Structures are given as structure tokens and as C-alpha cells.
Amino acid sequence: MARKIILDVDTGIDDALAIAYALGSPELELIGVTGTYGNVLVPTGTRNALAILELFGRTDVPVYAGPDHARARDSFEVLDISKFIHGVNGIGEAVIPDAARGVEERSAVDFMVEAVREHGDDLVIVPVGPLTTVAAAMEADPEFAERAHIINMGGALTVPGNVTAWAEANINQDPEAADLVFRNAADITMIGLDVTLQTLLTRAETAKWEALGTTGGDFLAAATNYYIGAYDEIAPYLGGCGLHDPLAAAVAVDPTLVTTLDINLKTDTEGETRGRTIGDETRLNNAEKTAHVAVAVDVERFLSEFMRRLTELAASTPARFGGDDSLD
16 A cells, blocks of 8 residues: 655755655655745745646645745745755746646645544655744644654754755754754654765756656756756765755655664754754653664665656656757
8 A cells, every 4th residue: 555645845856856756656645745935935836846746647636835934934035045056936947837726725734734633654744845834733733743754854964064064954944843843753754965965866867858758858857957057066076966855755665765863853943053953962861762864875776766766757748848849
């Protein structure tokens, strides 16, 4: 039986790849996508999610809008570095048609709470943006933190952050939410920069998508090539783009892709280390460890599965628009 999954996304390029990974995985049943802010504002992110789902023929998957700002702020503006990495439209300026439908009337928080109540251990929540929605769900339902199984893309334990020397981008957007989630979740796996920056994609792989001659292949290639170009500017030593969010989706399919360290986590919310994910000294000697931080990854196996699943998904979409014209 397929495991039910909710993706909580701020639909930039790697979020789009995570959605595609979930759609291309028969082991998963994507029961909903919830939209948060981060790479883009919520309306842009949910627009992208709806368009991607329609592109891949999955208009049955509902999309819900989450909170549009962090817990400690009453507004949010996209960072210039996010615009540079993901493009103004969030998907590398790739052009795909708007979906024929819109977001659901019910809020992302209500949907998430009700889904955990209904499905329990059969459901995994995969937030790949700020943890604002998950934190709000914990506050809305006293049982949520104990019952929810969470695989989070965010944080950095053994390597520097990518926004500050300490903070990874998703955690940096809402450290208060991350701290609440890490301190209270009974079962959370952190897929952070420790492992995601080891999983790299190059233009050699995206050329395979482009060669399919399909709308799905063209979209994946156009968006990811933009992403690779940004990485060439900001981190040329890596030699490709990090597959941050798709790795979290992949761990929902196969937890053995990563090796984890069991630890009780917190997030710093004050001072120069604000946004740092680190062990919680107040729970250091607790026998029960509620967080599992990925510290190693089977890169070859993950990349092989990633390419297989996304290529098969892209090959199933219609031939590209206008013959030989790509989406970029």
C-alpha cells in the first residue's frame, strides 16, 4: 500500500523537482500540497504547484494555501538571493500555463491537522520550506506533535548555513517556528545541507529530459538549467545544483538512502547564531531522541532513482508545444 504524503512547499525549482519525485513514486500517494512562503510569496508558490500538477496530469491533488509570513513578522518579502537562485517566478523563468483550478478554500493548517487525525501512522508530512505551517498545526491541535511523522528539508548540523554562517535558508525564514517544531515533534527527520549538498545534478542529466521532446521534459530541463546556472555563480566548487527538496521526498520513499544521527534538536532564535539548528542541551541526556539528522547519503543510489522516476514521469507527458520549441 502506498504511503500517504503531504508536501509543504514554497514552490521554487527544487520544490518543483520534489513534487515531480512524489508524482513519479508509486510508493507514495500525494494527498495534498500545502503552500508556504520562502523562495516566492504564497500566491506565486501555490500557482506554481497547481501548474506543475496540471502539467503532469494530476489535477486530482488538492493545493492549500498556508500562512504568508513568519511567526515573528507580519509581512514577508522574497530575498534577492532567492530571486537569483529560483528566478522571479520561482521556477527559473520557465513558462508553463496557469492551472484551470485554484487553491482549496480550506486552509493548509486545517487540512494538515485533519489529515494527521485521519491517517495517523500511514501519513508522512514533508515540509521543504519554512516550518511555519507545521508549527501552526502543532498549536492548533495538541495531539499533532505526538502523532505526526515529519521529514523536513532544512537546517545544517555539521556544515555551515547557506544564508549565514549558521543558518540554512528554510530555517532562517522562521526560526521561531523551527524551534517550536524541533522541540515538540515526536518524530522528525532533518534532511539538511549536510547531505543535500552532496546530491548534485548537472546539465548532462537535464539534457536527457530535453531529449524526450515532451512538455514535462522541457519544463524540468528549463527550470533546472536555470538552477544549475545560479549554482555556477554562487558555488562553482560544487559542480552542479543541490537536490535539496527531492532528497526529502526520496527519504519518504526509502529511509535507507540516508544515515541518521539520533538527537534532540532546537533552533537558536536570538543573537548572531539565530537560525542555527543544534542539539538541545536541556534534553541532552533524555533517553528518547525525537529527531533524526541525516549525516550521510547514498548519492549514487539516490541520483539513479531520481533520474529514473523523473524521466519516466516526464516521458508520459504530451509532446512539446510547437514542435521543437522548449519551455524556456
